[in-house]
Amino acid sequence: MKKYKLYIALLLIILAGYLIQPHTPWWSLAPIALIIVLIFQLSPTKSTIAGFLGGFILWGVLALLQDSANQGILSSRIGAMLGGMPGAAVPLFTAVLGGITASLGALVGSLGRNLVASSE
């Protein structure tokens, strides 16, 4: 069970994000990841990995799906607006932002838990 903790946390971040984010601000991804790593008591390294991959996959896959349904019309315009980023890089950039947001939340959670655990 312990072996799979990382993967389960990762899946839960994706799932919870998918269900909760439509009703909350964009940065809710950070507290979602925070809570999930707390529940699973992941180490800071594993938390960062779970958070980053979770956020990356959630935002990246959704961006890719919306981009392909739109046949890349908007992503190429947004890329051009942001100083000539190729359209195909826009979903990737989205994924990285999602990854950073969730990983930061996860790391805060994990470090915070360590803090409380050590003071006990």
Added chain:
Amino acid sequence: MRILRFTLVLLFTIAFIYLANTSGPFNSQLPAIGSFFSPFHGFWKNAEKVNGLKDESFALEGLSAPAKVVFDERMVPHIFAENNEDAFFLQGYLHARDRFFQMDISTRSTAGRISEVLGAGAINYDKRQRRKGLGWAAENALSAFDKSEEEKRAIEAYSKGVNAYIESLSPEEYPLEYKILGIQPEAWSSLKCAQSFKTFANTLCFGHDDLQATNTRAFLGDSLFSELYPEHNPKQSPIIPVGTTFDFERIVIDEELPQEDLIGMVPYRSMPMPPPYIGSNNWAVSGSKTAAGNAILCNDPHLDLSLPSIWYEIQIHTPQMNSYGVSAPGTPGILIGFNENIAWGQTNVGWDVLDWYSIKWADDERTSYLLDGKTKKVTYRIEEIYVKGKKDPVLDTVKYTEWGPVSYEDKKSGYDGMAMRWIAHDKPDDKPFYEMGTFIRLMRAKDYDEYRDALTGFDAPAQNFVFASNQGDIGITVNGKFPVRKDQQGRFIQDGSTTANAWKQFIPKSQVPAVKNPERGFVSSANQRSTDDTYPYYYYGRSFDDYRGRYVNRKLEAMQGITIQDMMAMQNDNYSILPEDALPALLRLIDKADLSEEEEEVKKLLKDWDFVFDPDAKAPAVFLSWRREMYNVTFDEIINKGQEVDMDYVENWRFIELMQESPSHKIFDIEKTEQVETADSLALKTFRKASKEYFERSADSRDWAEVKGTFIPHIGNIPGMASKRLKNGGYNDAINSVKKSNGPSWRMIVEMSKPIKAYGVFPGGPSGNPGSPYYDNTVDQWAEGKYYELQIPNSPESLKGTLFTWSLE
């Protein structure tokens, strides 16, 4: 150590979220990237599914009866409603769905509220809009619309429709631009409809040159001024055919104008004006000149091109009307279009309807002014300009006089207070209906008389309304509210201390220039002078067209057996009379000159040119740079003075005439040199410069399309949202008046057969969403000079090629 690590990571996380949640971080133009990129909140929500549009049934609160909207292959909506209010409600709903940002930004721009969305950089722009009195003008217009029951109901229904859509949106559904700028849409209102309509007045009838002409006359002296700046070009071919009689008793104002004693330089800069090339073409040919025997009407208004377009195509079908054409997001109704019986179109009139009056203050605090020897108090309008990111508004107190707002105040100059008298400000006289009523009536008009009646409600911006019917009538009316002027009145700044200078009366609508079924078998307009000198009223305009009108009339005169295809070719005609006039005059001046081999090559290129501004033509670029250089050295003294104060510039036609008729005129002499220059010596010098410039260009950048560089920008100039560069032809003074980002904003051709046949195209698409496949789907077709067939079905079922349908209740 752990505490430090935790604290650092926590602080970093908070800072990251804070920054990514901030719109325009570090004074950049960046959106708040967190929410902007979030696939749940940001721009991805605006990425519309291609081929994802489906039939829908839904209820809309505000509709009085079930209605249908069918969308054709290009996603143009066709509204089928049980009454006019429901139709205008749905028009408002559709405009908001497709164009809300455009409506919002253009009304904010007119009302001087851009700082609210763009920040402190726009404060001066906003002040200027308010000092123009545009907000006041919109309030005055609305007070009139409200007096006419039908218009009031149409505007209210339209506004309700807009709000029904806006209120249905959650933030993730906001139009893309709101997410980029980090702002919220605000509710629509009847006042915004009036502001939206005043946007047209600001674009089309704000042009004036009183200040410039006053300066130029003071600089050159009366005699040189009148020689270089004749009031109008005798070569123009007027809108109302020469020989038409004006059979009416004109209004005469006996009072003499007082002697002008104000001549002197105005040291401050005037407000920016609409570009001088705002123009349009329209014409109608009678059945006697067409192949099928039906009248044909054509119109192409030249305006700033943008994505989304200024126009929105729509059909409105109710038991009272069935009309198709282009509407302007922000106002109800159809502005240029047709119904089953008649078609109408517009071009801008261009008469001067804005005068400046110099105020004589009665006290040092400038709280009162002198008028006919009496002291009058000013009234105040306090303008509150809210600025994005700031709580308190910037205040600007604008003084109002009997003339209008005191737009300029400058204690240092002799013109310490200049008041604007502008027709677009006027609270309309009591009439049965006003501008919105005009369009509602045109949409349902059946014949010429109903068309003329509809125009009586329309005051400003004055338009040349062209007309054709399936009864075989054609006509054109120079329609608007025009002051009865004394000779020359309004060309220069006037003394605002005497009412003798005021506009006393207006030309009755029955006496505006108009013609029905002229013998020549066609009517036309291209912003040129309305009439010849036999028209009984004095009028003046600084920007009357000199070339397109002559060419349109020359073409139509010669044409017989006209077909729709002929009309399409004519709307896309790239020939211009400007080089036809100017180039032989220029070439004659260098006729005997010794030229190098390369210069001979350029000369031959120009000599062989057919005056057509086609995309791959090489001559236009050389011709235009030669003309520009020659102009600049000819009028160098005036242009240099223009660095200090605002000046009027000599018109092209007069410049050409001077080269043809008086090549030794003193204006060709450059005063600062010792020798005496003439047109010949200047022409050679500037020709050499232009040829050198030509050879400096790489071979593939000499094509006219490359030099012109047409593209269509986003309406808010957001980078990445513009069209690609287009390889089309056209020129300012050609019928196909395509400039860099201005030109035929809608091309329409209507044959008055039964049933009617109509074609049209504009560069853009119905949707204002850069993430929609319908944002720019008609740009290429437009650039290639191709058209779409326009359908005006009688029922939702008879529309060909339905994309999807809304069933509404």
